[in-house]
Amino acid sequence: xxxxxxxxxxxxxxxxxxxxxxxxxxxxxxxxxxxxxxxxxxxxxxxxxxxxxxxxxxxxxxxxxxxxxxxxxxxxxxxxxxxxxxxxxxxxxxxxxxxxxxxxxxxxxxxxxxxxxxxxxxxxxxxxxxxxxxxxxxxxxxxxxxxxxxxxxxxxxxxxxxxxxxxxxxxxxxxxxxxxxxxxxxxxxxxxxxxxxxxxxxxxxxxxxxxxxxxxxxxxxxxxxxxxxxxxxxxxxxxxxxxxxxxxxxxxxxxxxxxxxxxxxxxxxxxxxxxxxxxxxxxxxxxxxxxxxxxxxxxxxxxxxxxxxxxxxxxxxxxxxxxxxxxxxxxxxxxxxxxxxxxxxxxxxxxxxxxxxxxxxxxxxxxxxxxxxxxxxxxxxxxxxxxxxxxxxxxxxxxxxxxxxxxxxxxxxxxxxxxxxxxxxxxxxxxxxxxxxxxxxxxxxxxxxxxxxxxxxxxxxxxxxxxxxxxxxxxxxxxxxxxxxxxxxxxxxxxxxxxxx
Amino acid sequence: xxxxxxxxxxxxxxxxxxxxxxxxxxxxxxxxxxxxxxxxxxxxxxxxxxxxxxxxxxxxxxxxxxxxxxxxxxxxxxxxxxxxxxxxxxxxxxxxxxxxxxxxxxxxxxxxxxxxxxxxxxxxxxxxxxxxxxxxxxxxxxxxxxxxxxxxxxxxxxxxxxxxxxxxxxxxxxxxxxxxxxxxxxxxxxxxxxxxxxxxxxxxxxxxxxxxxxxxxxxxxxxxxxxxxxxxxxxxxxxxxxxxxxxxxxxxxxxxxxxxxxxxxxxxxxxxxxxxxxxxxxxxxxxxxxxxxxxxxxxxxxxxxxxxxxxxxxxxxxxxxxxxxxxxxxxxxxxxxxxxxxxxx
Numbered sequence: 001x002x003x004x005x006x007x008x009x010x011x012x013x014x015x016x017x018x019x020x021x022x023x024x025x026x027x028x029x030x031x032x033x034x035x036x037x038x039x040x041x042x043x044x045x046x047x048x049x050x051x052x053x054x055x056x057x058x059x060x061x062x063x064x065x066x067x068x069x070x071x072x073x074x075x076x077x078x079x080x081x082x083x084x085x086x087x088x089x090x091x092x093x094x095x096x097x098x099x100x101x102x103x104x105x106x107x108x109x110x111x112x113x114x115x116x117x118x119x120x121x122x123x124x125x126x127x128x129x130x131x132x133x134x135x136x137x138x139x140x141x142x143x144x145x146x147x148x149x150x151x152x153x154x155x156x157x158x159x160x161x162x163x164x165x166x167x168x169x170x171x172x173x174x175x176x177x178x179x180x181x182x183x184x185x186x187x188x189x190x191x192x193x194x195x196x197x198x199x200x201x202x203x204x205x206x207x208x209x210x211x212x213x214x215x216x217x218x219x220x221x222x223x224x225x226x227x228x229x230x231x232x233x234x235x236x237x238x239x240x241x242x243x244x245x246x247x248x249x250x251x252x253x254x255x256x257x258x259x260x261x262x263x264x265x266x267x268x269x270x271x272x273x274x275x276x277x278x279x280x281x282x283x284x285x286x287x288x289x290x291x292x293x294x295x296x297x298x299x300x301x302x303x304x305x306x307x308x309x310x311x312x313x314x315x316x317x318x319x320x321x322x323x324x325x326x327x328x329x330x331x332x333x334x335x336x337x338x339x340x341x342x343x344x345x346x347x348x349x350x351x352x353x354x355x356x357x358x359x360x361x362x363x364x365x366x367x368x369x370x371x372x373x374x375x376x377x378x379x380x381x382x383x384x385x386x387x388x389x390x391x392x393x394x395x396x397x398x399x400x401x402x403x404x405x406x407x408x409x410x411x412x413x414x415x416x417x418x419x420x421x422x423x424x425x426x427x428x429x430x431x432x433x434x435x436x437x438x439x440x441x442x443x444x445x446x447x448x449x450x451x452x453x454x455x456x457x458x459x460x461x462x463x464x465x466x467x468x469x470x471x472x473x474x475x476x477x478x479x480x481x482x483x484x485x486x487x488x489x490x491x492x493x494x495x496x497x498x499x500x501x
Numbered sequence: 502x503x504x505x506x507x508x509x510x511x512x513x514x515x516x517x518x519x520x521x522x523x524x525x526x527x528x529x530x531x532x533x534x535x536x537x538x539x540x541x542x543x544x545x546x547x548x549x550x551x552x553x554x555x556x557x558x559x560x561x562x563x564x565x566x567x568x569x570x571x572x573x574x575x576x577x578x579x580x581x582x583x584x585x586x587x588x589x590x591x592x593x594x595x596x597x598x599x600x601x602x603x604x605x606x607x608x609x610x611x612x613x614x615x616x617x618x619x620x621x622x623x624x625x626x627x628x629x630x631x632x633x634x635x636x637x638x639x640x641x642x643x644x645x646x647x648x649x650x651x652x653x654x655x656x657x658x659x660x661x662x663x664x665x666x667x668x669x670x671x672x673x674x675x676x677x678x679x680x681x682x683x684x685x686x687x688x689x690x691x692x693x694x695x696x697x698x699x700x701x702x703x704x705x706x707x708x709x710x711x712x713x714x715x716x717x718x719x720x721x722x723x724x725x726x727x728x729x730x731x732x733x734x735x736x737x738x739x740x741x742x743x744x745x746x747x748x749x750x751x752x753x754x755x756x757x758x759x760x761x762x763x764x765x766x767x768x769x770x771x772x773x774x775x776x777x778x779x780x781x782x783x784x785x786x787x788x789x790x791x792x793x794x795x796x797x798x799x800x801x802x803x804x805x806x807x808x809x810x811x812x813x814x815x816x817x818x819x820x821x822x823x824x825x826x827x828x829x830x831x832x833x834x835x836x837x838x839x840x841x842x843x844x845x846x
Contacts (some may be wrong), residue, residue: 308717328720338718346718351711351778360708360719363701370700414719 008067009034009198010055010167015064017050024050025061026222032167032198037189039201039209039230041242042219046433048202051219052169055200056088057081085166087159089173091431093152095144101155102127102140108159130158135184148295150177157188168192169200172431174208178293179493186212204434206235207462218242242434258469259284261320262453263336263422268314270304276478278314282422282453287444289468289485290457292496297477298457299341302424305455306338307331318421332361335421339411339428341457347411348399355381355395358413384413388443405436412443423447424455429463441467461489518772518830522787525826529791533798549801560672560680560748562793564589564741564757566786567686568764569771570693571737573785574730576768577697579710579777580629580636582731585738585764587647588621589757592742594651597661597752607668615739621647622735626728636731644761651754661752672747682744689737694782702726710777767792770823772830792819 010032017025025047032038042048053059054066057076066073068084095104106123110116127140136154144152153173160168170189174182189212192199201213209216210230217227218241226241264281274297282288290298303309305316307325316323323334331338340346348357359366359377366376381395388409392402399407408428415423425444429437444467448454458464464471465487473481473495481495537549548554568585575582592614599610621643628639671681697703705726708716717723741760746752771788773780795818800811 327722328717329722332720340718345712346715349708349711349715349719352708356704356708360705360716360721363704363721367701370702372699372701372704 007033009069011065011067012051012055013065013067015051015054015061015066017047017054017059017061024222025054028064028219028222028224030217030224030227032200034166034198035193035196036214037193037199037201037212039203039213039216040219041203041206041209041216041238042433046219046242047222048219049171050222052088052171052200052202055081055167055169056086082163085164086169087163087165087167088169089153089156089160089171091171091173093149093156095152095155097145098143100141100143101131101138101147104144104155105130105140105159105162109162126162127158130162131155133161134158134188150181153177154181157185161188161192165197167198167200169202171202172204173201174203174205178295179497182208204431204437205460206238209238210235239434258286259451262286262318263455264315264317264320265305266315266317268301268304268311268316270300270309270311270313272312273300273304273309274477275301275304275311276476278474278479280472280479280482282455284421284451284453285448286469287448287454287456287467287485289464289471290455290474291459291461291464291471291492292474293459296474296496298474299426300477301474302338302340302426302455302457305331305424306336332418332420336424337361337415337418337420337422338424339408339415339426341426341430343404343407343411348407348414350400351398353396354385354390354392354399354402354410357399357410358384358417361414362417380417384409384416388413389439403433403436405432405440408432408436408440409443412440416447420452422453422455424457426457427459428456429458429460437463461492465489465492519781519784519787521829522770522772522784522791522826525822526787526791526794529794529798533794533801536803537798537801539803549798554797554801556675556680558793558797559683561797562789563680563682563686564745564748565760565763565767565793566789567689567737567741567744568757568760569767569785569789570690570782571734571741572761572764572768573693573771573773573780573782574697574703574706575636575734576765576773576775577703577706577710577777577780578727578730579713579775580727580730581640581765581775582622582625582636582734583640583761584621584625584643584647585734585741586757586760586762587644587651588618588735588738589742589745589760590754591621591647591651592618592739593746593752593756594654594661594754596743596746598654600664601661607665611743614743615736618739618742619732619736621738622732623728625735626731629731630724630728648754648758651756655754657754661746662750664746664750669747669750672744672749682748685740685744689740690782690786693737697782702729706730707778710774710779763792766819766823770826772826791822795819795822 008031012028012030015025015028028047028051030051040048040051050059054061057078057080060075066076096107102124105127106118109126110123124140131138131140134154134157136151136158138147138151144155147155157173173185177185189199189201201209203209213230215227215229216233216238218225218238220242260283261281262284266279268278269276278301280288292298300309304311305325307327307330310326316325318334318336325331325334325336344350349360355377358381366380367373378395384390385392385395390406390409390413392406399410402410412428428444429440432440441463444454444456456464456467465485468485470485471483471487471492472479473483473492475496475498480498483492483495533549538546539548541547568589571585572582595617596610596614599605599613600607603610605613625639625643628634629636674681676684697706705716705721708719708721709723709726713723742756745756767788768785769775770791771780771784771786773784796815799805799814799818805811805814
């Protein structure tokens with residue numbers, strides 16, 4: 001295969017890497033050609049991050065070879081990798097929050113040296129040019145702290161563009177982007193490809209791989225299980241490769257007959273939270289999906305309902321009874337439960353054992369008189385570890401030791417333990433691998449079937465459409481459309497964008 | 502009393518930081534027992550090894566011990582209370598004034614002093630939870646405020662003395678074999694232990710220490726819990742003030758100066774993380790004991806007596822002990838990192 005090696009920009013062969021007893025990579029073969037977008041797929045824990053770290057020189061492999069443009073690479077360091085033209089856009093932007101965009105870009109791109117003088121005008125011009133190329137609509141003088149997560153990601157991408165890298169790795173770049181920003185990103189990726197850059201593209205979204213990538217490699221349990229051209233493989237086949245079994249993703253549940261109205265929200269507003277005049281109701285056994293762009297006010301609505309930013313106008317009824325919610329404690333007492341969007345900061349307390357995480361919201365019921373009791377706590381933990389099939393060393397394992405999907409299940413378990421009447425789920429499968437996503441979907445359906453009223457917030461449109469019985473679309477802090485669950489995705493997207501469909 | 506905050510198994514117990522600290526304490530004690538105990542010319546056993554000296558250590562560690570107990574829940578929430586030493590001083594003065602100038606009986610004056618301590622802690626609590634000011638700044642402020650008030654009340658000159666013998670009994674005598682104040686210290690220690698390790702409240706303090714936002718999202722009453730630890734801290738500082746006054750037989754505006762730092766040292770030496778979440782009351786008690794034994798033991802070493810350097814030595818060695826213990830506590834982490842690096846390299 002002379003032909004292939006001559007165009008191969010980067011070739012990895014038989015890469016192995018262990019962390020102590022954990023065998024992260026057990027023989028990965030991967031090659032990247034100049035001018036291609038090569039998608040890397042795999043469940044969380046399949047070894048994608050380790051592979052990125054090896055390509056960027058952050059970790060050295062235990063075995064295997066790296067070849068860059070036909071030249072074998074010895075020990076790679078991050079600095080060496082950078083000088084060879086390898087750049088990475090990380091999932092979490094690693095920028096200096098207190099510095100301006102231009103300063104951040106300058107720090108990445110300009111040569112170092114303690115006494116080097118800064119040419120401010122050139123730096124500003126360069127930053128402005130790069131921002132324009134990535135389609136950013138903010139000024140280079142803005143402080144990074146003021147930028148939203150997607151905007152920060154654009155700055156990261158601007159840095160990569162400015163570095164003129166030969167190899168660009170993108171780790172779930174669209175996870176927090178809106179549809180329009182995604183389109184812009186696709187354009188950037190395509191323009192990189194056009195100038196002969198090799199792009200390693202990591203994503204959980206299969207539909208995006210289909211439109212963007214040329215080839216796709218699937219990693220499972222630290223082994224590369226297959227590489228093929230995107231056109232030659234179907235989505236079910238890819239999913240099967242990733243999880244080693246078939247998972248149904250977009251299958252709609254048979255419409256169950258919903259019960260009485262559980263949650264009724266009338267003209268709810270919270271000025272500080274940016275929620276304006278929201279009215280809807282959810283029946284028992286019903287999943288009410290909430291679609292909309294990032295920043296449309298969906299999380300803000302959830303925070304208002306849960307008392308984190310209490311409402312200043314409107315009415316709230318649970319099971320026909322008027323209630324006022326001024327704090328999360330009152331929300332819990334009223335039968336509401338909220339699994340938040342940011343599971344690492346809000347959903348679980350990473351340092352705490354998972355048993356303690358699960359019982360955090362049911363102290364008063366589990367510990368009468370306030371005295372801790374190990375028995376009831378462990379039985380709650382055992383019940384949910386079993387019910388939700390959480391993969392964990394034991395109830396004493398700290399939350400941080402779990403994978404994203406299992407952390408999400410712990411967050412869910414905490415709220416199911418409260419035996420809620422209304423469950424608010426905010427991006428329940430964000431950053432969760434395909435296998436766990438399917439499981440979480442099944443759990444949500446089962447909960448609704450058991451009579452829970454579910455408010456499902458998700459930016460994953462296929463997910464909202466697959467799960468919801470009815471759905472609402474939010475824009476600018478208010479509910480702009482109410483649609484049936486079997487709506488067409490284009491209709492929903494048009495409503496979210498505020499365009500007539 | 503069962504609790505899941507403790508890991509079981511002999512291996513876990515052996516690897517616990519408290520076990521390490523206990524070993525240090527035992528070695529330290531045996532060292533002073535060996536080098537600090539002598540027989541004088543009349544053939545009487547003197548120095549560190551005497552029972553009197555042990556009771557003396559206990560007596561002297563009660564006040565700092567109480568402040569360290571007060572600080573443990575505070576530090577568990579990732580807070581700090583620098584005002585406890587000053588509040589001790591203010592409470593001692595208030596007690597003296599209420600009794601002598603106010604003409605109140607000792608029990609009434611003592612009860613009012615305890616209320617004043619809780620109110621002082623309440624001031625910290627209010628500033629921290631209502632105005633959301635950082636605990637370090639708030640208590641740095643009240644640290645000066647409380648001491649300043651104590652000095653203003655006494656014009657920096659008045660000393661309250663001549664307390665009745667029945668009150669001095671609390672600080673200077675023994676009851677049922679132990680120094681009397683130990684009978685006040687032990688129930689406070691037990692109560693704080695139960696609060697931290699045995700109650701849902703203690704559990705929520707840890708959650709708040711690890712992640713205040715995470716605790717809020719879990720529906721825990723974060724502000725109320727945080728307020729509680731500062732009020733409790735003030736209350737315990739007032740208890741310490743009564744014991745202090747009874748031990749010295751006088752109340753002066755400078756009572757308890759610098760005690761807050763000794764207490765914080767004991768808590769941190771006891772393994773409680775200054776970043777919140779992790780820590781134990783047992784550790785705090787061992788930390789207090791390690792510092793008290795060191796301080797008292799040094800004064801019995803012949804070489805230290807000859808150099809007349811007990812104060813200086815105890816300061817230096819307390820600092821060294823703290824740094825050593827902290828290094829020791831992260832040693833397993835360092836070793837495992839090195840091992841991982843060797844395997845990788």
